Amino acid sequence: MLHYPVENLDATHAKEWLRCFQRVRQASETLCAPLHTEDYMVQTMPDVSPPKWHLAHVSWFFEAFLLKPFLQDYQTPNDAYDFLFNSYYETHGEPFPKPLRGTISRPTVAEMYQFRAHIDAEMARLLNDPPLDRLGEILSRVEIGLHHEQQHQELLVMDIKHILSCNPLHPVYRDDVRERLLEITETRQVQTAQQWHRYTAGVRLIGKDYSVAEGPQRDAGGFVFDSETPRHRQYVAEFELADRPVTNGEFIDFIEDGGYQRTELWLSDGWHHIHETGWQAPEYWQLVDGRWHQMTLGGLVPVDPDAPVCHVSFYEADAFARWAGARLPTEAEWEVAAAELPVAGNFVENDWLQPVASDSEGHEGPHQMFGDVWEWTGSAFRPYPGFKPLEGSLGEYNGKFMSGQMVLRGGCCATPGDHIRDTYRNFFPPQARWAFSGFRLARDA
C-alpha cells in the first residue's frame, strides 16, 4: 500500500493511487476466482456474508464515499444498490437486513462484476482527472476504501471457508490447497517449548497518530484507522510474554484434561455459552477415528500439533490461559512487544490459507506475532483517550462498535501483508470463532 502524503499533492499522486487501487481491486477478484456462481450466494450464518455481497459492498463504498460526492455526472447503474450494499452506515440510509443477504439473487454474479467494472472505470476517470482542490480529501478516502476492501478480502477467506465447510460434500476451495498445506506442515514439524520473554515496566506510547512520523524507531507514517489514534501514554507494568502462540497440541492437552468440563476455568458468560452450543473443541474440528481433524480450505486434514490453535473464541482462549496458570496479554502489552518486530509472517500472499508452525530457525524472543492467527488480547475494544471518530458517515467505521467486543492483534494467514501493523486493532465479540483467531499467553512478572 502507498503511504498517503499529507501535503504538496498533485495529479501524479492520484495516478499512483489509481495503480494501487487497481492492484487491490484485482486481488479481491483473484480470491474469488475459484468460486462457482452458487458459492457466491451463500450465507451460512448471520455473521457470514455471501461473497457476491462482499464484492458489491466494497464497490458501493467507492460509489458512496467517492464517486457520488466527487465525480461530476456520475451515474449509478442501479439506485437500489445503495440500499442493498450498504453494510451498516445508518446515517447514510437504513441498510438492507444483514441476515437476509443470502436471499438476494439479483443482481446476479455477472451483474455484480459489471458493477465492479463500472466502479473501476469511474474511479479511473476520477483519479485520472481529479479536482485538485479536493485531492487531499479524495486520496484520503481512496486509501481508507482500499484498506476497507482489504478487510473484506480477509472476510472473504473466512466466509468462504465457512461456506464450504458447512457443506456435507466437503468441497475444497482450490485443488492445490491441500497439498500445499501438507507440504508446508511437513517442513515445520519441530516446535520448541514455549519460552517467556520479559518486558520492563514504564510509561509507553501506544497507538498511532494520523500525522506522519513519531520517532526513529517507527515507520515514517502510513495509514491508520481512527480507532488506533491518538498515540498516547499508557503505564505498562512489568510482564512476560510467550514467544509463540499456543499450539494445537497444547490445546489438545487442555481438552484431554477436561478443560471444557471444568467450570472454574471459565468466565460466566463463556460457561453458559459452551453449554448452549455444546462446544467441545475449536470450530472446524472433528474426531475421526479418535484423532482430531479440522476442515481447511483444502478439505479435512489431521490437526497439526505444532501449528497455532485457531478458530477459538475469546472464552476458550481465556479458559485455556487460566488452565495454564497464565493470562492473555493486554493489547498494550502486545503492542509493546510487537513494536520491536518486523511486520512479516504467514499472510494471505503465502497462499497457505491456514496457520502453520513457525519455521525451525532459532528465534530470540517473541515471533509469529504477525500473520498466522489473530491473537485475542484481554482488552475490551474501547476508545483510546482522546479518540475522535471521522467526520460524517465514515465516523461509523469503527467507533460505534466499541462495546461488547474484544481486541485481537497481529493479522492472520488471510490478511494482506501490507494491511497490518503493530498498532492495528481488530475486534470480535467474545464468542466469535469463524475468524482465524488464536492467542498467545502472558503472565505477570
Add this chain to the structure above:
Amino acid sequence: MLHYPVENLDATHAKEWLRCFQRVRQASETLCAPLHTEDYMVQTMPDVSPPKWHLAHVSWFFEAFLLKPFLQDYQTPNDAYDFLFNSYYETHGEPFPKPLRGTISRPTVAEMYQFRAHIDAEMARLLNDPPLDRLGEILSRVEIGLHHEQQHQELLVMDIKHILSCNPLHPVYRDDVRERLLEITETRQVQTAQQWHRYTAGVRLIGKDYSVAEGPQRDAGGFVFDSETPRHRQYVAEFELADRPVTNGEFIDFIEDGGYQRTELWLSDGWHHIHETGWQAPEYWQLVDGRWHQMTLGGLVPVDPDAPVCHVSFYEADAFARWAGARLPTEAEWEVAAAELPVAGNFVENDWLQPVASDSEGHEGPHQMFGDVWEWTGSAFRPYPGFKPLEGSLGEYNGKFMSGQMVLRGGCCATPGDHIRDTYRNFFPPQARWAFSGFRLARDA
C-alpha cells in the same frame, strides 16, 4: 396423467409410463428455465426451498424408492445426496436440516441437472426392461413419484414468487408474464355479485378408494393419495355455498372496515399472530400512492378487485367469513359441491401464474372451484375413518402431518391440471400465506 391399471400389467404399460415420466420431468425443468443460476440457490424463509433443492429432491425420490430397490447394479453419483435431498423421511435416514437448504452451494446447478439426467437415464433403463414380477409395485411408485414431482412443480412456482418478491429490485420471472396477466385481467373485469347455492342434507360419500370405480357418476379410477382414502360416509347437513371465491375487492372492503383491528372477528391464535407479524393485508400486497398493489411473477401490479383474493392465511379467511356473517365450508361440503363439476379452471398450463376473475359467462351454481386459488376449508387435516398409511417410508408421505394443519381444496393457478381432483386434500398450517390460498364462503341453510 395415465391411470394406473391394477392387473394384467406388461412391458407395454411400463413404456407408456416412461413417456408419462418424461413429460412430467420435462415440465419441472421448463418451469425453471427462466431462472438464473443464483435464483436456484435462494431460501427466503424456512418454508421455502431453493429451486435447486426441489429439482434434486424429486429426483432423489425416484432414486430412493425405485432405482435403489428395483434396478440391479444401480450406482448413485454421490452417496451424500441421499442425506442432502431427503426431505422428511425420518425412517429413511436423518434428513439435512430444512432451514439450511439455502446454504448448500454444491452440487452446483449444473451438477444437479446432471443428477437429473442420470436419474432420467436410469429410470428409462428400468422402465424399458422392468422386472415383470414386480411391475405392479414399480408402476405404482412411478405414479406416486410423478404426482410428487407435480406437487413440487407447484411449490416451485410458490417459492420462486417468494424468492423474487423479497428482492428490492423486484425482478420478474419472465418478461411476458406481466403483459399476459394484464391482458387476461382486462377481459375478465365483470364480476357478478356473490350468489348462494343450496345443498340438501344427507349421508354423502366422501374421499376415494385405491380401487378402480365406485359408481357411474364418478371417474373410473385414477390416482389418489393415501390421505384421501377410504371413501366413507359422512352426514352433511343442509348448507349453502357461495358460487365463487371471495374477491380482492371484497377483501379490501374488509380491510377498510377495520377488519384487522377488530378482535371480535378473530380466532385467538390468529389475533396474536397478526399482532406479532403486523399483518394488515394479504401477503405481497402494498399500498402505492393509496392504491393496493401486489407482487406477482410479473412484478408489482395493481390489485384486480374482481380476481379471487389470494395469499391469505386461514386466520384471515376465517376472520373475513365472520365479518361477512358466514363461515368457511367444511371439506366435506366443498367436496359434495365439487363432485358435480368438471375438473377445469385456471391451472399452471394457462401460464397466467396468478388467480384471475372467472370469465363473464353466466354460471349456474358454484364455479371456479378448481384452479385459481386453493380454498381454505374449516376442517382440520385429520385422518378419515379407516385411513391406513402406505407401507414403509412412503407411509410418512401424508399421515404424519395430520396435526396442526387445515385442509385446502381445489388446486390453484400453479397446479398442473392433471394433478387435481375433487377428493384432493391439500394442507397448510393456519398461518401460511405463501401458497396461492384463497377461500369461498359457506353458511348454514
Add this chain to the structure above:
Amino acid sequence: MLHYPVENLDATHAKEWLRCFQRVRQASETLCAPLHTEDYMVQTMPDVSPPKWHLAHVSWFFEAFLLKPFLQDYQTPNDAYDFLFNSYYETHGEPFPKPLRGTISRPTVAEMYQFRAHIDAEMARLLNDPPLDRLGEILSRVEIGLHHEQQHQELLVMDIKHILSCNPLHPVYRDDVRERLLEITETRQVQTAQQWHRYTAGVRLIGKDYSVAEGPQRDAGGFVFDSETPRHRQYVAEFELADRPVTNGEFIDFIEDGGYQRTELWLSDGWHHIHETGWQAPEYWQLVDGRWHQMTLGGLVPVDPDAPVCHVSFYEADAFARWAGARLPTEAEWEVAAAELPVAGNFVENDWLQPVASDSEGHEGPHQMFGDVWEWTGSAFRPYPGFKPLEGSLGEYNGKFMSGQMVLRGGCCATPGDHIRDTYRNFFPPQARWAFSGFRLARDA
C-alpha cells in the same frame, strides 16, 4: 348444580340459585384452604396461573358480567381489578399479560379474599332482590359463571400440583393425601386385560341444544356450553372402543419398547416436540432406583401400574395408539359410547386427586369414561355445524379457541362431579401435559 328453567321464573328461583352460588363459591375456597400465602403467588409456566389470580378472576367474572350490568349502585373495590383479572376477553378490554400474572403481589391474598367476600355479598344483594324483568338473563349468567368457577376449580388443582411439584422440596398439598391415595391404590390393584366393545354404524345425534329436552333417553335439559351446541347429526361408522383407559403399566411397556425413540410412531410435530423437550416419559414421572415414580399432590409415590396413565400429551397418546395398532376415538365415537353410561366416577369430591384403577367389579363394556383422566380424542376442536357463539364478550368464551387444539372428554379426578356430562368438550393444545390427561384406544371394526 341446578338446572336452569327457561320460563316462569320468579324470585324463588333466584334464591335457589343464590344457594347454589354460595355452595360453588365455597368449594373454591375449600380447595385453596391448604395453601400457604406464598403458594397463592406462584406461576411456574405461562399456562399456569397463581391460585390467587384464579380466585380473583372468577370473582371478576361475576362483577363484569352480572354486578356491573345488573346491580344498581354497584361499586367496585378497585377499578384496576377489571384490568388485572380479565383473562382473555379482548372485547371487554385489553387483559393484563398472562405470563406476568405471578409478578403481581397486590392485591394481597387477604385483599383478594375481601374482594371475594364483596362479590359474594353483592351477588346476594342482587339475587335476593333481582330485577324480575331481566331475571332470565341474570340467572343464565349466574349459571355460566358457576360453571366457569368450576372450570377454575379444576385448573386450581392442576396448577397447584404443578406449583408444588416444581419445588425441589417436594411439598405436599395436604398431609393426608398420600395415605389416602396409597390406600385406594391398594384396594384397586386388580386390572383386567383391555376388552373391545363394538358399536354399530349409523347416523347419530351429537352435542346438545340450549333447549330443555331432546328425548327419553337423555337428561331433561341441563347446562351446556356454546361449543356443545347444536345437537346435530353425524354419521358414525362401525367402531370398537376399549373398555378402559390405557394404564401406567401399558405405557411403561411402550417406553421400554423404545416408544420415544421410534420415529415411525409419531406425528411430525410430536417428533420435533419430544426432541426439543427431551421427553422420555409422562409429566411428573421420574426414575428412582430404576423404578418409575410420579409426583402427586401427596408427594412422590411409585407409579401404580393399574391406574390410567395421566399427564401425557396428545402426541404421546397418538404415538402409543399407533404402537398398539389402534387409534384414538373421535369425539363423536366417544360420545356415542358415553351417552349410554351414568355420569359417575372418580371426581374431585372423592378427594383422591389422582386417577386410580377402576374397582374390581366386573364391568360390561366401557367404564371409567367419566372422571380419573380427561381422554384425548382424535378430533380437532372445531365448531359443530350450526354453532353460534354467545352474544357480547361471552362469545369469546369458547369460540375463539377453535384452532390448534384437540378435544378431550369425560372429566378427571379434579373435576366437580356436577360439572361434567357426555357432551362436554374440553380442549388443550396437543403438547399440553399438566392437565390430568390420559386416553383410551379405539379401532376400526
Add this chain to the structure above:
Amino acid sequence: MLHYPVENLDATHAKEWLRCFQRVRQASETLCAPLHTEDYMVQTMPDVSPPKWHLAHVSWFFEAFLLKPFLQDYQTPNDAYDFLFNSYYETHGEPFPKPLRGTISRPTVAEMYQFRAHIDAEMARLLNDPPLDRLGEILSRVEIGLHHEQQHQELLVMDIKHILSCNPLHPVYRDDVRERLLEITETRQVQTAQQWHRYTAGVRLIGKDYSVAEGPQRDAGGFVFDSETPRHRQYVAEFELADRPVTNGEFIDFIEDGGYQRTELWLSDGWHHIHETGWQAPEYWQLVDGRWHQMTLGGLVPVDPDAPVCHVSFYEADAFARWAGARLPTEAEWEVAAAELPVAGNFVENDWLQPVASDSEGHEGPHQMFGDVWEWTGSAFRPYPGFKPLEGSLGEYNGKFMSGQMVLRGGCCATPGDHIRDTYRNFFPPQARWAFSGFRLARDA
C-alpha cells in the same frame, strides 16, 4: 463496618465482629419490614430476585462458607437449601436456575426467617467460641459475608422498586416515602450549571491492596473486594470532570432534541437495543399529561429536573455524552477525582431511596460522587494487572463476571454508607437499567 485487623487476633475481635454481624443482619430485615408476604415472592424479570430469596441466599452464604466448614456439629435445617439458595457458585454445586426463583413458594417467608434466626444463632455460637487457630480465616469470611449481605441490601431496594412498579396498582413501599421525598426535593431545588474541573496528567495509583495502609492520604486499611486489587500504576492523561452528575432536566433536553432517534449518537449495540425495546426515556419514566413522571418507592411523582438522572443504561449514558460533546470518564479518572473526597452522600441511611439534587451549598470541584446514583464509566469490567481471584468457590465472587460488563462507581441512594469507597468497582451489563444508575460527564483537556 469494622476494619478487619490482620494480626494479633483474639476472641475479643470475634465478639466485636459478632456485634457487627448482628447489626448488618438486622438492617436486611428492617429493609423488608414494610413488605407483605406476597411481595417477598415476586420475580418480575430474570435479573430481579424475590426478596425472600435474597434474605435466604445471604444466610446460605454464612452457612456454606462459615458454619459448615468451621462450626463443629453444625446441622443445616434443610439439605435442599444448599441447592435452592446458591446463587452462582458452580464449583460449590449446580445452582437452582435463576429465572425460576419466583416459582418457589416453600420455604415460606416464615420458614425463611426461621432459617435466618438459625443462622444468626449458629453464627453467634461460632463467634462466641471460635477456633482461635483459624480465627483469621473466619473473620475474613465474616467480613466478606457482611459486605455480601450489604450488596444484597442494595439489590433488595432495587428489586423491591421493580416489583412494586410493575404492578398496575402502583403500591408504595412505605406510606411516608413520598412525603419525605417531596420534602427533600423541595429544599434542593437550586441546581447550578455544570462546571468542569481539570486534573493534571501523570502516573496514578489505582485500586487498593488487601494489606492495611498505603499512605497518609488514604484510610488505614479497610475491606476490599478482590476485583479492586492490586493497587497499581496507571497513566492518566489530563482530563476534565463535571462537578456533578447529569440531571433529569438535562436528560429531558436530550430527549426533546430527538436523542433517542438520532442514530449517530449511539453505539451500534445500543441503537439495536433501543429499537428492540422501544425505549424513549429512562426506566420508570412515563408522560402524564405531557409532563414526565417517574415511579419511586413512594409511587408516581413528577420528575425533579434538578436531581441526577437515574435508571439509564450505559448505552443511554454514552449517547447523552456524545450528544453533549463529551464522554464518560474512565474508571481511573473517576477514582483519581474521588480519592480526594470524603465518602459522604445520599446513602440508604438517608432513607430517601431516590437520588436528589445536591444541597445548595457552594462546592469547589466535583461533588455527589458518592451516593445518589451509581455512575457509569467508560471502562469495561476487566481484571487489574496482577489481579488474583480468591481461593476456592469464593474465587467466583467477581472474577468470572469480567466479561461483557461496564464499571460503575460511587454507590447510590440504596447503598449502605459504610459499604462504599473510592476504589469500589460495581458492574452491570450495558443494557441494565433497574439499578440506580446515572452518570457524570468527562472530556479531554
